[in-house]
Amino acid sequence: MSWETVIGLEVHCELSTRTKLFCSCPNEFGAAPNTNVCPVCLGLPGSLPVLNERVVEFALRLGEALEFEVPAESIFARKNYFYPDMPKDYQVSQYEQPILVNGRLEVDGTAVGIHRAHLEEDTGKTAHISPTGRIHDAEYSLVDYNRAGVPLMEIVSEPEIRSSEQARSYVQELRATLEALGVSDVKMEEGSLRIDANVSLRPDGASEFGTKVEVKNMNSLRSLGRALDYEVERQRGLLEAGEAVVQETRHWDEGDGRTKGMRSKEEAFDYRYFPEPDLVPVRPTAEWRDRVRATMPELPAARRARLIAEWEIREDDARTLLASPEKIGLAEAAVALGAPAKRVANIVINTPDVSALSAGHLAELVALEGDGTISKTVSKQVLDKVLAGEGSPREIVEREGLANESDEGELASAVDAVVAGHPDEVAAYREGDEGKRKKIRGFLMGQLMKQTQGKADPQTLNRLLDDRLP
Amino acid sequence: MSERAFDIAAAVRAGERSARSVVDEHLAQVARVDGDVHAFLHVLGDEARAAADEIDRRVAAGEDPGPLAGVPVALKDNMCTRGIPTTCSSRILEGWRPPYDATVVDRIRAAGGIPIGKTNLDEFAMGSSTENSAFGATRNPWALDRVPGGSSGGSAAAVAAGMAPLGIGSDTGGSIRQPASLCGVVGVKPTYGRVSRYGLIAFASSLDQIGPFAGDVRDAALLLESIWGPDARDSTSIPTAPDPLVQEIDRGVEGLRVGVVGELTDVEGIDPEVRSAVEDAARLLEKAGATVDRASVPSTTYGLSAYYLIAPAEASSNLARYDGVRYGLRVDGPDVEGMNAATRAAGFGAEVKRRIMLGTYALSAGYYDAYYGKAQKVRTLIIDDFARAYERFDVLLSPTSPTTAFPIGAKTDDPLTMYLCDVCTIPVNLTGACAVSIPSGLDATGLPIGIQVMAPALGEAPMFRAAKALEDGFAFAATPALAGGAS
Amino acid sequence: MAPRITGDDVRHVAKLARLRIDDAEVDQFAGQLAAILDHAADIEALDIDDVPPTSHPVPFDNVLRADESGPCLDRDEVLAQAPHVEDGRFRVPRILDEAQ
Ligand SMILES: [Mg+2]
Ligand SMILES: [Zn+2]
DSSP: OOEEEEEEEEEEEEOOOSBOSSSOSBOOSSOOTTOSOOTTTTTOTTOOOOEEHHHHHHHHHHHHHTTOBOOSOBOOEEEEOOOTTSTTSEEEEOOSSOSEEEEEEEETTEEEEEEEEEEEEOOOEEEEEOSSSOGGGOSEEEEEOTTTTOEEEEEEEOSOBOSHHHHHHHHHHHHHHHHHHTSOOOOTTTTSEEEEEEEEEEETTOOSOOOOEEEEEEOSHHHHHHHHHHHHHHHHHHHHTTOOOOOOEEEEETTTTEEEEBOOOGGGGOOOOEEOTTSOOBOOOHHHHHHHHHTOOOOHHHHHHHHHHHSOOOHHHHHHHHHOHHHHHHHHHHHHTTOOHHHHHHHHHTOSOOTTOOHHHHHHHHHHHHTTSSOHHHHHHHHHHHHTTOOOHHHHHHHTTOSOBOOHHHHHHHHHHHHHHOHHHHHHHHHOOHHHHHHHHHHHHHHHHHHTTTOBOHHHHHHHHHHHOO | OOOOHHHHHHHHHTTSSOHHHHHHHHHHHHHHHHHHHOOEEEEOHHHHHHHHHHHHHHHHTTOOOOTTTTOEEEEETTBOBTTBOOOTTOGGGTTOOOSSOOHHHHHHHHTTOEEEEEEOOSGGGOOSSSOOOTTOOOOBTTBTTBOOOSSSHHHHHHHHTTSOSEEEEEESSSTTHHHHHHHTSEEEEOOTTSSOOTTBOOSSTTTOEEEEEESSHHHHHHHHHHHOSOOTTOTTSOSSOOOOSGGGGGGOOTTOEEEEEHHHHSOTTOOHHHHHHHHHHHHHHHHTTOEEEEEOOGGGGGHHHHHHHHHHHHHHHHTTTOSSSSSSOOOOOSSHHHHHHHHHHHHSOHHHHHHHHHHHHHHSTTTTIIIIIHHHHHHHHHHHHHHHHHHHOSEEEEESSSSSOOBTTSSTTOHHHHHGGGTTTHHHHHHTOEEEEEEEEEOTTSOEEEEEEEEOTTOHHHHHHHHHHHHHHHOOOOOOGGGTTOO | OOOSSOHHHHHHHHHHTTOOOOHHHHHHHHHHHHHHHHHTHHHHTOOOTTSOOOOOSOOOOOOEEOSOOOOOOOHHHHHTTOSSEETTEEEEEOOOSSBO
16 A cells, blocks of 8 residues: 655744743843743742733734734633743643634645644753763753743644655745744754654545654754654554554654654643633734734745846755855845846855855955956956955955956967967867867867966957867 | 821821831731731831831931831732742742742832731632631631631731731732721722732732722722832733822712622621621712612622632642742652652642642633633623623622621631632622722621622722712721720 | 542542642542532533633733843842752752653
8 A cells, every 4th residue: 555644843933032922031042041030931929921022023924924814813821731841830822812823835836734823932941960861861850941931933734744855845945934034043953943743644545634643852954854754654664564553742863763652641631721811812903914014024935036037047046045044145245236146146156165255255256257357267266265365356366466368469379379289189170070179179278278377368268269260 | 996007108208207116116016916816927027117217218308208108018928029038828938038029019119108017818818717828827806716807817907906007918709808898997909900910929810909908998099099000010900090099089979879789798698787787888878979779790699600610720820830849848759740749739738729629620621611611601791790780880889798707717627618708709800890898887796897899890989989988977986906006 | 420520530630730649638629629519510500602701801902012121030049949959950850751
């Protein structure tokens, strides 16, 4: 039998607000333990939450981007369960009335439905102290509440993803969108983007879903792909052996490359949600939504389309550029300085590390190529020196005498010498077919570049060569 | 009865009397009688004297310390006070010193008031007698073998016994009004959201409201005026500033439409003397120019049931945080779950555990709709019924408590009979509206009787006018014998 | 008639509520909770499916604060209240309920 993979993703994304969801403590990564805390995010008796306006604005931005419906009213609810990293032993989240419903994300030409997106508070961080570093050997744990109360958006897709590759593309596209919207740092490794997956298999053509397994703890796109591949194969193995898939939560173990079952407790699923009485409903007004709409940044798909059309570059090049905020930022800045976009994109894409390159230098380099001062071959040498911090392209060209030979007389005698020095090739050129001629011409050009140490303008050389070849 | 806050503040502001002498006299009264009454869990002797000296310095410098200048205020021990023990009368918070002050504490200080101590309560404000305290019961200053009511029994008793001219309580189902009634003082449950809950340790968040205790209606208005108003730290705080209140109270009741709520007066087990006090109240208001008629709010009969599902449900969540991790008691266990469970078993008293269990059950899978969900719908019914009644009436009357103070120990074995103490007060909390209890007189055994005046949300002004008219009419002037010393 | 609340119900709820209770308390709570719920039978019987629930007694919405940072607590003051502290953090006994 052949099986269809059914995947739904729950993405928890930390929002990059200045302050936490319900208090004015800084929302920052890496502070000394328990220093970014106040009565509210420590859940001290008597403290009360007040909602951060920007969090709602961020949600509305995502709503615009992913074509969500924005219900007239959304409310917060308490999700009750005990865990030491949760200061109140309940999480303020949204349950029956989330801020966003029914969105969609275009992934490689297919729309993936998004069931809902809701706001909730993050937990603190627990370090498990054990001789082996593994939680089940832990002797005790230490809790830091700096992260407690950091705003999270939980984005829940419909079970419409059909492969691990599509899951990765979905996350990549969602990540690019969140980043373009300026609502999150989307760093999976730092935990600002966390992904849980619901995975099931069903016989091809079936309309009923199979039993789903929740997979947690995937800390990179790579581990998401590996974990999903593993889990799909595990389930396929069970089903083909006539065994049942057990509904459970499984933990991805990066080191072992396996998903592992978690101990579940009978009461673990009774969260006793009820409306949070300490907060009032959020009702996004039309004016509020208009304001958000008016300040929407360009989204990844639109940006990609614009680069392909206006910069005349290929889709995969556009994706490569957009995958790196540094690269696309540099390219756009250089283009803004008047440099030809296509050439700029080409240089940026082919330069592995652009961190030492400024937009000004890049534009200058492309301008030197454009006005014939240097050839592309020399340009590459100049770029390497710029990256090594040896100065601006113009300074380097002048200092090292890398400008094209502009004396056509000198070039003409170099061409004469080369033609004279290779009579056999010239003869073969005369006789040869199109392919042969092209080859020989390339060889002669190579000889010329060698003689002129790459400083000659190729256009001029070509013209001179044309004059002399039959 | 003891001195009025209004007079003390006037004298202190005028430089006729030192705040320090006021504080010393009240601390002396605490020393004299609190061994018997046990209103206070923690007396702020040094802090209060230092605060008084500061008030006196400011007066001497020509500054006005505010409307509560030099007035000692007793704070229920569920209001957070920075660096000062705040226990909720629970072992689980014993020794906890909050790192912050409640908004109400800030405002009392800003108005020149002086916190003089933290008062006893039923643990986490769950109870109607102040017997459910881990640190011992409070006794009624009128009869030491009787309860002061609860849960704010400590603050009510402190005011009744002349240990503080003003007290702060919290009222979730009657916890200010019922002890005010049993102790013969004025107690106000303001409109939900009028007084910031920031720093009030939550019992049931959608019902809790802070309010004043005072010796008379004007003092109650003075304290309420000092503590209410918008607070950016409480999302449920009403965002509009209230109009001044003290200037309202003497406007009289001419033309005020008063309804006597049948369903809250003809309650099971009502004391005949309490019942006739309500009739007296109606007659007094009529004599003062109000129109009086019988009112009906049928669904209030479901109030108690709805309350005993909603309040425990919210409490079960609010009290989850007492888990032995961050503050308060910890009892060790083999793992974190065991530590949590052992800590909570040792730290909470029987009534608190009962309500946590009840509330957890009411919210649990399969029962939510039948219990918590249903109770919230009943809440809507009660709100609608009151709204209809307030089309015909400006204020409503009922007893505050069906009986006067009962003997200590009389109801501790049967939770349900204890819950029935709040049958007249609970509906107001469910609607979010306001109500006040004022003393009408003493019963045949010399125990105070209280009358409840209710008004719709934000109706404090007409409510206080009616309360003041009743106070003038009843002319209740008795004080418990042991209050005599303070003046 | 089956009891409204069984001992198993009580034990389950106590587990949810993280309360350690002994057998005597199980019986006691079973009786007391049943009595309170019996009293609430009056509202159980009401036919009010169409009535909307009230969870907030206040009618307003959109209470928001600007995204501006404010002061945090002093860590020493916070940790001074904790039962067990190590390395600037709150120390707790081992946590059992994660991956096997
Ligand atoms: Mg979540
Ligand atoms: Zn905070």
